[in-house]
Amino acid sequence: MTTIREEDFIQSVADAFQYISFYHPPDFLQAMHEAYQREESPAAKDAMAQILINSRMAAEGHRPICQDTGIAIAFIRAGMDVRWDTKKPLAELVNEGVRRAYTNADNPLRASVLADPDGKRINTGDNTPAVTHVELVPGDKVEVIVAAKGGGSENKSKFAMLLPSDSIVDWVLSVVPTMGADWCPPGMLSLGIGGTPEKAMLLAKWGMMEPLDMHELRARGPRNRAEELRLEIFEKVNALGIGAQGLGGLQTVLDVKVNDYPTHAVGKPVALLPNCAASRHAHFVLDGSGPAHLEAPSLESWPKLTLDFGKSRRVNLDTLTKAEIATFKAGETLLLNGKLLTGRDAAHKRLVEMMARGEKLPVDFTNKLIYYVGPVNAVRDEAVGPAGPTTSSRMDRFVEPMLAQSGLIGMVGKSERGPVAIESIKKHGALYCIAVGGAAYLVSKAIRKARVVAFEDLGMEAIHEFEVKDMPVTVAVDSTGNALHKTGPAQWRARIGKIPVAVV
Ligand code: SF4
Numbered sequence: 001m002t003t004i005r006e007e008d009f010i011q012s013v014a015d016a017f018q019y020i021s022f023y024h025p026p027d028f029l030q031a032m033h034e035a036y037q038r039e040e041s042p043a044a045k046d047a048m049a050q051i052l053i054n055s056r057m058a059a060e061g062h063r064p065i066c067q068d069t070g071i072a073i074a075f076i077r078a079g080m081d082v083r084w085d086t087k088k089p090l091a092e093l094v095n096e097g098v099r100r101a102y103t104n105a106d107n108p109l110r111a112s113v114l115a116d117p118d119g120k121r122i123n124t125g126d127n128t129p130a131v132t133h134v135e136l137v138p139g140d141k142v143e144v145i146v147a148a149k150g151g152g153s154e155n156k157s158k159f160a161m162l163l164p165s166d167s168i169v170d171w172v173l174s175v176v177p178t179m180g181a182d183w184c185p186p187g188m189l190s191l192g193i194g195g196t197p198e199k200a201m202l203l204a205k206w207g208m209m210e211p212l213d214m215h216e217l218r219a220r221g222p223r224n225r226a227e228e229l230r231l232e233i234f235e236k237v238n239a240l241g242i243g244a245q246g247l248g249g250l251q252t253v254l255d256v257k258v259n260d261y262p263t264h265a266v267g268k269p270v271a272l273l274p275n276c277a278a279s280r281h282a283h284f285v286l287d288g289s290g291p292a293h294l295e296a297p298s299l300e301s302w303p304k305l306t307l308d309f310g311k312s313r314r315v316n317l318d319t320l321t322k323a324e325i326a327t328f329k330a331g332e333t334l335l336l337n338g339k340l341l342t343g344r345d346a347a348h349k350r351l352v353e354m355m356a357r358g359e360k361l362p363v364d365f366t367n368k369l370i371y372y373v374g375p376v377n378a379v380r381d382e383a384v385g386p387a388g389p390t391t392s393s394r395m396d397r398f399v400e401p402m403l404a405q406s407g408l409i410g411m412v413g414k415s416e417r418g419p420v421a422i423e424s425i426k427k428h429g430a431l432y433c434i435a436v437g438g439a440a441y442l443v444s445k446a447i448r449k450a451r452v453v454a455f456e457d458l459g460m461e462a463i464h465e466f467e468v469k470d471m472p473v474t475v476a477v478d479s480t481g482n483a484l485h486k487t488g489p490a491q492w493r494a495r496i497g498k499i500p501v502a503v504v
Contacts, residue, residue: 002079002140002288006086006093009142012284012292013074013097014104016146019294020280021069021101021109022058026301028254028279029055031212033303035186035251041492043331043474043484044249047436048186049305050472051244051277054442056302058386062107066278067376067386067440069109070148072098072130075206079139082288095128102127108385110376110460112151123459133202142286145209152391152414152437153183153276159197162268168193172233172272173240173499181246181415181485182391184276184437188212188255189237191229192271194263200271207257208273209281214255226258233258241493245436246415247474248488250496277438309335309472317468320367322409325431328475330482334433336446336471340412342371342464344390347455348398355405362454363463366407369431372414374460375444384450384466388440389414392432396421403428412473416485426481433473446471 024032029052036048058065074094086093102109103126113128114121137143156179160171168191176189192203214234222228233256243249263269284292315324317338328334341363343351354361372392376385392413399421402408410431417425417432425432435443449467456462476484493499 001081001083003083003085004142004286004288006088008286008291009086009093010097010100012286013094013144013146014100015291016144016282016284016294017072017098017101017109017148018104018107020146020148020282021064021107022062023297024055024059024065024279025211025281026297027211027213029301031214031254032186034215035254039244039249039251041243041247041249041488043247043488044244044251046307046333047244047247048251049307050436050439050442052303053305053307054439056299057445058441059297059299059302061441063441064107064109064376064386065280065441066150066438067110067374067388068112068150068152068278068390069102069127069376070150070278070280071113071154072127073147073149073205074130074132075145075209076132076134077137077143078134079141080136081140082142090134091129091132094130094132098128098130099126106379108377108379110374140287143283144286145281145283147209147281150184150276150278153187153274155391156183156274158272159201160270161197162270164266164268166268168229168268168270169232169236171270173236175272176237177240177242179274180393181242182393183274184278184414185242185246185274186244186251186254187277187279188257188275189233189253190257190273190275191233191259193258193260194269195261197269199261200269201273203259203261204271204273207259208275209283210257212255226260229258230256236499239493239496239498241489241491241496243489243492245434246485246489248490248492250492307472309333309470312472314470317369320369320409322429322479325409326429326479328431328478330475330478330484330487332475334473334475336369336412336468336473338468339368340371340466340468340471341365341368341453342373342466344372344374344461345394346458346461347463348395348402350455351406352398352401355401361406364407365402367409368407369410369412370402370408371412371466375450375464378450382444384444384447384464386440387444387447389435389437391415393418393421400424403430416483417477422477422481422483425477426479429479431475431479432477434476435471435473443471
């Protein structure tokens, strides 16, 4: 009988979460590089180049691929002939591994997990607890898969109880456009079909850990219904023209996974989970001989790409005015220089409440841009840790009061804005730019200085002042209300020509 020592299990989990924070799986890199080579949309191609370059930098620097280092998930298949040398529950051992990984002094990861989710929403400080699933299987080994799932993509999870005669493809094509770019495409879509609602969700989550092998499936053809669905959904979702970061293009998904399970005669549960550009999972097996060792990938796995900002316009944030903003056009790329303030959900809520009470704000936003970000803490000589953009639509409700009352003239974030925010941007002649979600370490290299200027108690959500040098962004909503996330995908969908373009 194999004996698994408590310490071996904990250290293996901790090492695996560290590993996935800076190493993309090789199959993901290959699929992303192939998609990059196939992409014809310049904006989407540039975004994919940033993701790939960021990935290499993270691997070299052993720093997180994305500032959202995810909620920790563990799937454990424990052999029935295993003896555990511990008195603690398995979930607690996983949590200890997560705690160790996320508080590692060399590469601290961002703690994003909040307790009391519909109440005080207090950060637990070490990203625990993990979400742990355990299955007992025959054998004398313990198989573990860990994953760190970003909130932007997790928030776009979909589920439906379809009727037996409903088309899953139609349902997928109806929901994917509603997900916008918040899930940081290109990535993977994973479907779980059948069972019960919770079983369908678990099937989809499990499928997310499978290797990306769409190129093999396309070459050999489908062997069953699940593979037929994979191919059809892959073709049709890419024909939507959403593209990398929702900028419009040919490559929205790198792969589609389908796992199914028998279900009740009257229904067809279906779950759809997207996996983002920060695809992070690792697999190891414990056989009682000590902690697992995950081999570092060769740097040859990463393509050697360079970015060309030759056509980008340099902008001085310290002298920026609405008159200059009026000259920027949606789709244009800018290199930001100077002082950039930060803030996200909690800081915006406080700011807007203070303005409603007529109180003076702790920071002067006059003629400033705000960057929606919650950075990873800095280590060594870093000004700041990985600091990519967070989902902007969560801040849509704050745009009007911020633009109307605080003096703010623009925002930088990730993915599309809703109609109300776009209307406010147009009304105030303001600006909304995007940085590439999933390119957090690359973006952080443009941040030369960082200091907290307000709401320090909010931790990573505190308001920082960044001093940036040539930070690459794209104008996503210009001062006339022209929105790239509407025009880009519509143009590419029409160009691909497989799916009619709805007139809106
Ligand atoms: S790539 Fe995008 S969705 Fe994924 S963790 Fe990073 S910010 Fe979140």
